[in-house]
Amino acid sequence: MTTAPPLAFLIGTWEGEGVGEYPTIETFQYREEVTFTHPGKPLLVYTQRTWAMDDGRPLHSETGYWRLGASPDRVEVMLSHPFGVVELQEGTVDGQTLRLASSTVASAATAKDIEAIERDIHVDGDELRYAVRMAAVGHVLTHHLAATLRRRRD
Amino acid sequence: MTTAPPLAFLIGTWEGEGVGEYPTIETFQYREEVTFTHPGKPLLVYTQRTWAMDDGRPLHSETGYWRLGASPDRVEVMLSHPFGVVELQEGTVDGQTLRLASSTVASAATAKDIEAIERDIHVDGDELRYAVRMAAVGHVLTHHLAATLRRRRD
Numbered sequence: 001m002t003t004a005p006p007l008a009f010l011i012g013t014w015e016g017e018g019v020g021e022y023p024t025i026e027t028f029q030y031r032e033e034v035t036f037t038h039p040g041k042p043l044l045v046y047t048q049r050t051w052a053m054d055d056g057r058p059l060h061s062e063t064g065y066w067r068l069g070a071s072p073d074r075v076e077v078m079l080s081h082p083f084g085v086v087e088l089q090e091g092t093v094d095g096q097t098l099r100l101a102s103s104t105v106a107s108a109a110t111a112k113d114i115e116a117i118e119r120d121i122h123v124d125g126d127e128l129r130y131a132v133r134m135a136a137v138g139h140v141l142t143h144h145l146a147a148t149l150r151r152r153r154d
Numbered sequence: 155m156t157t158a159p160p161l162a163f164l165i166g167t168w169e170g171e172g173v174g175e176y177p178t179i180e181t182f183q184y185r186e187e188v189t190f191t192h193p194g195k196p197l198l199v200y201t202q203r204t205w206a207m208d209d210g211r212p213l214h215s216e217t218g219y220w221r222l223g224a225s226p227d228r229v230e231v232m233l234s235h236p237f238g239v240v241e242l243q244e245g246t247v248d249g250q251t252l253r254l255a256s257s258t259v260a261s262a263a264t265a266k267d268i269e270a271i272e273r274d275i276h277v278d279g280d281e282l283r284y285a286v287r288m289a290a291v292g293h294v295l296t297h298h299l300a301a302t303l304r305r306r307r308d
Contacts (some may be wrong), residue, residue: 012273041212043236058195063217064234078234080218086232086240088260106242106258109231110223143174143217 006072007044009096010036010121013154015130017053018147023139029053034070034128036066043067046079070095075100084111089119096123110138126151160226163250164190167308170282171207172301176193177293182209186301188282193232197221199232229254230272234286236295238265243273250277264293280305 009063014034017126020028030050037045048062064079066070069090077089085107091100117136122127132145168188175181184204191199202216218233224243229252231243239261245254252275259268270289275282286299 013270018244039215041236045215045217046234047217058193059197061193061219063199063201063219064240065215067238069262074263075304076238076264078236078238078240078262080232080234080240081223082195082199082219082232084221084230084232086218086234086242086258086260088238088240088262090262097196102259103262104240104260106240106260108223108232108242108244109228110230132256 004064006068007036007066007075007097008038010044010066010128011038012036013152014128014149015152016147016149018050019095020145022136022144024136024137024140028059030059030147032054032149034149084108085114085115089117091119097121108152126153158252160222161190161220161229163218164193164198164282166190167306168282168303169302169306170301172204172299174299176288176290177296178297180292184211184301185210186303189302200231238262239268241271243271245273251275253307257273270295278308 011136016032017135018032031053032050034048039045044066045065048064050059061077062081065076070077073092075091075093087102088104089100090103100119102117105117106111112135114150118133121130128149130147133141134144135141166247169260170186172184173184185289186204188202193199198220200218204213206213216235220231225227227246229245229247233241241256242258244257254273256271258273263266267305268290272287275284282303287295288298289295
């Protein structure tokens, strides 16, 4: 088998809304679309995009890969951000709950300095909820993003 | 303008063939498809896939973002690899030639140890040629990949 059953609960297209906050910015609401596809190798291809709720302008995007680590309860996530950052997340999957923390966050010369990112994800049926904490620009790990997404049924 | 003119010469879908070699592996030939798309922000979205020439099996893939750095001759590339590696490449664009070197290569717990990657890319009309050098698993920077791709006209 080339499937990755412990992560199969992520597969699909997810849509919903979230709220972003941080000590250095104004709180904002966003619309989000996330896709996890299974290309036939034991990994998931990941894309993410967000838009501002107020005027629909594109905000953020991410791409990368999710796969199991050394054991079926370990997860490795490789992420690229267009604002000049790459992120390696490692952690655990327990049922349909992922707890991830950055083992590396690297910023290009012109990018903001981000020291650490943590991501908690929980899937319940067709609902995906996540929370992101971030240590950046001199702040310790602080709540940054929370969203609730629904799996699209097409 | 939200375009990134110094990198616009990359936009398109590119197809062709390459050869991979390294002291630790058997030399192999591959077919490759690369896309650079321009999503309306000042950056390019990048996807790459390769297949073995002998039996067509999927080999590698990459996703990420390419953008200008602090000046129009500086480039920053954020890349994710499914084999557990993220890569930050920084360098220069001079006409249609890019010279990039990794400022960060980070490997997840189960990934091979890669210390450095350098990429040279040159576009001449609808032909893109690149060479990749890699320092990995104890070897200094050593030639790894070379390919010639053609821009698809659809």
